Amino acid sequence: MHHHDPEIMEHENMALPRTFLTAWLILLVLTAVEVSVVVVFTLPTALRVTILLITACLKASLIGAYYMNLKFERLVMSYIIVIPLIALALVMFWGVVPDAARILGLR
């Protein structure tokens, strides 16, 4: 990332479209998995939810890393962007779910 050797840069540049296309194919496959666990296969709820959460996280990571260039930025940029958002999601979820579950009478 920090070198300016023209030959290596040229090689990297040619590798880039391939990287985008690989990410594209993986994203399409993950989307097909998402649709199939709801429409095609009948799975236990816990398994279906787990698969959907994992595929969502994988897709988000791929888009953030390659289509939003975080893979190519300084690592500190990724940390500054990703950590607060994950923390926010977890805190809000922990703050909210117990109350919601209480209304529902599960707790």
Added chain:
Amino acid sequence: MAAVGTHEAEQTAASRWAGGRSPFDVGWGKLMMWLFLMSDAITFSGMLVGLWTLRLGSPTWPDRAHIMNIRLVGVMTAILICSSTTMALSVYETRRGARRHAVWFLTATILAGFAFAALQATEWTHFILDGARLNTNPWGVPAFSFTFFIITGYHGLHVVGGCVYLWAMAHRIAKGLSRAGGLEVAGLYWGFVDLVWVFIWPSIYLL
């Protein structure tokens, strides 16, 4: 990839953190876009947490597979993924100096964005014809249609707004008014629209 960030080897860690010309080695345009995207991400997070609160607090929640066309929305999701890829390729082509290719890829991205919005409009039409309104619906859970319209509507506005933004950028790239850095910032926005959908689509339709 040297092309994306402009790294100056002689720059010290101290000068980077001091926030001089380009904090984190990122230009001001890109940093401002990230700032906007972060605040937008917090808005979407709030909406999704709101959805899950209402959902988990509701004794029942309608079965989406019977009400909505999951396969159609799967196609919409795939279209959005394709558009992110053409967007990334457009930035790549601009950086290489191939402006013609870049504009073609941008055109494909814009068309995919409009296709997504059109299919979303179809979804809305079916849903409304089925009797869904913002504050009421035939399935007995008002929060169901409320969260659907608000969240997919807010995202749809981002898609249509993004198409206009990319249209303007395609014009600027074609005329040589904008360079790769500007298009990359637009690409960040478009990637974000796709990223948010990654969480909206399971929350609204699948889970």
